Amino acid sequence: MTGPRVALLGLHLEANAFAPPTERGDFEALCALDGAEILDEARKPNPAMPMEMVGFIREMTAAGPWTPVPIRLWAAEPGGPVVHEDMEAWLTEVVKRIRQAGLIDAVYISAHGALTTTHHPDGDGMVWSTVRGFVGSRTPMVATVDLHANLSDIAIGAIDAVIGYRTNPHVDQRERGADAARLIRSLLQKVELHMLTARIPLVAPTVTLLTEHGPFADLVRAGQEVQRQQRSIANVTILPGFAFSDTPHNGLRVCVTGHSPETARMAVRQLCRMAWETREKFQAHLTSLETTVSYAKQAMEGRRPPVLIADVADNPGGGARGNTVWVLQALIQGGVTGAVLGLHIDPKLAEECQQRTLGKRFLATLNRQGNSGFTRRFQTEAKLLAHFDGKLTGSSPGIFAGRSIDLGPCAALEIDGNIVVVASHRKQCADPAFLTSLGIDLTAARVVVVKSRGHFRAGFSPYFTAEQIIEVDAPGLTSPMLSRFDFVRLPRPVFPLDTEANWTAPM
Numbered sequence: 001m002t003g004p005r006v007a008l009l010g011l012h013l014e015a016n017a018f019a020p021p022t023e024r025g026d027f028e029a030l031c032a033l034d035g036a037e038i039l040d041e042a043r044k045p046n047p048a049m050p051m052e053m054v055g056f057i058r059e060m061t062a063a064g065p066w067t068p069v070p071i072r073l074w075a076a077e078p079g080g081p082v083v084h085e086d087m088e089a090w091l092t093e094v095v096k097r098i099r100q101a102g103l104i105d106a107v108y109i110s111a112h113g114a115l116t117t118t119h120h121p122d123g124d125g126m127v128w129s130t131v132r133g134f135v136g137s138r139t140p141m142v143a144t145v146d147l148h149a150n151l152s153d154i155a156i157g158a159i160d161a162v163i164g165y166r167t168n169p170h171v172d173q174r175e176r177g178a179d180a181a182r183l184i185r186s187l188l189q190k191v192e193l194h195m196l197t198a199r200i201p202l203v204a205p206t207v208t209l210l211t212e213h214g215p216f217a218d219l220v221r222a223g224q225e226v227q228r229q230q231r232s233i234a235n236v237t238i239l240p241g242f243a244f245s246d247t248p249h250n251g252l253r254v255c256v257t258g259h260s261p262e263t264a265r266m267a268v269r270q271l272c273r274m275a276w277e278t279r280e281k282f283q284a285h286l287t288s289l290e291t292t293v294s295y296a297k298q299a300m301e302g303r304r305p306p307v308l309i310a311d312v313a314d315n316p317g318g319g320a321r322g323n324t325v326w327v328l329q330a331l332i333q334g335g336v337t338g339a340v341l342g343l344h345i346d347p348k349l350a351e352e353c354q355q356r357t358l359g360k361r362f363l364a365t366l367n368r369q370g371n372s373g374f375t376r377r378f379q380t381e382a383k384l385l386a387h388f389d390g391k392l393t394g395s396s397p398g399i400f401a402g403r404s405i406d407l408g409p410c411a412a413l414e415i416d417g418n419i420v421v422v423a424s425h426r427k428q429c430a431d432p433a434f435l436t437s438l439g440i441d442l443t444a445a446r447v448v449v450v451k452s453r454g455h456f457r458a459g460f461s462p463y464f465t466a467e468q469i470i471e472v473d474a475p476g477l478t479s480p481m482l483s484r485f486d487f488v489r490l491p492r493p494v495f496p497l498d499t500e501a502n503w504t505a506p507m
């Protein structure tokens with residue numbers, strides 16, 4: 001192949017400072033692609049990898065000749081900060097591979113953007129600045145990130161342009177990867193582009209960041225309007241960030257890339273001002289567990305439409321363990337039956353169920369490892385309804401659409417007249433196939449509980465409207481009630497934690 005030689009690399013981790021550390025094995029369990037494996041995986045009909053890399057490769061190929069230089073692409077489920085030594089080893093290998101690759105004309109980085117290590121709050125800054133130091137200041141470097149990214153000035157300084165997701169639930173990874181390919185093509189043709197950026201002291205609870213409606217949806221729309229109106233602007237990215245990373249560089253960041261620095265600066269200012277003026281709307285409002293149970297009871301008795309309860313505080317997609325039993329126990333105590341709950345992450349119980357006889361009752365122990373954090377041991381009689389190996393393809397619509405998913409051994413248990421789906425690998429219940437693969441009929445369910453913050457909204461939209469969704473206030477590692485956490489590194493004062501936080505647009 002001829003054309004520009006573009007290095008492909010990335011490390012995806014949404015790091016939650018309050019969760020147990022993420023280790024090398026957590027990446028190996030989800031996505032640890034080295035060298036040519038990146039291209040092999042991207043060619044598969046259902047790749048098990050961040051889809052922005054797939055979108056980038058396809059767009060680069062469609063636009064003309066190029067030579068991919070696949071380096072390393074690793075991703076783990078959201079979890080605690082990565083073990084620092086594991087991160088250093090990963091980066092050393094990246095540098096070695098770049099050195100061996102020879103001439104590099106450009107670099108594409110596919111990252112989450114909220115990476116921290118056990119010793120360092122700025123993992124992305126470490127990776128990006130190291131790569132920049134190696135390829136030199138004149139080599140175009142473009143990164144794509146999740147909108148839950150907290151980018152430091154060091155990360156920003158290392159990159160020519162940052163492109164963030166515009167959808168939450170995230171369904172535009174391929175498109176943003178394609179955007180990155182177009183920007184890299186422009187930069188390779190010596191088109192002059194400037195990225196202007198600013199950060200405001202607003203750390204929004206995750207539930208306020210949907211893009212279908214609400215204050216963040218308005219902000220994203222305004223950003224796209226600016227991009228449409230100003231022909232000199234190539235990309236508008238708004239990154240509200242991920243509060244639980246607890247870094248000094250948390251806060252809502254606006255990045256605008258364009259040909260005219262002055263136009264880009266004005267757009268940054270306009271969008272920051274809009275975000276700040278609407279800050280009161282970025283406050284979490286959840287439904288108490290008691291009220292949720294009464295709604296569930298009404299739904300069960302046909303006195304209100306079916307409800308979808310989101311256990312937002314125990315979201316594996318934000319680093320939680322996915323195994324608290326607060327909602328399950330409250331529903332049982334409230335006399336609710338016929339509810340479907342998933343996924344309860346419990347590898348030992350899931351494995352045990354693979355050996356047991358279908359239809360038989362037994363004494364099930366949830367969380368047999370005992371109490372820790374928000375997780376409690378719970379022993380109860382259960383009936384084994386179904387089990388399967390947990391391998392499936394993400395359904396559409398949904399954030400996992402077309403992706404190969406491995407939940408590990410799974411089982412459906414009947415507990416006090418409700419169905420609990422137990423899985424082995426930690427993953428948020430964002431796809432109805434996680435439940436229907438066990439023979440559960442969601443069209444008949446009047447109460448469904450998902451351990452997911454918001455990504456379930458895409459997948460479950462054929463079953464539940466937005467009005468039927470209840471975000472329950474139960475204890476957990478990803479509770480949107482930020483005042484319950486002991487943040488130590490967040491820049492303070494910051495809204496909405498500190499109502500006195502202030503910001504004025506620079507002149």
Ligand SMILES: [Zn+2]
Pocket residue numbers: 146147148170
């Ligand atoms: Zn995200």
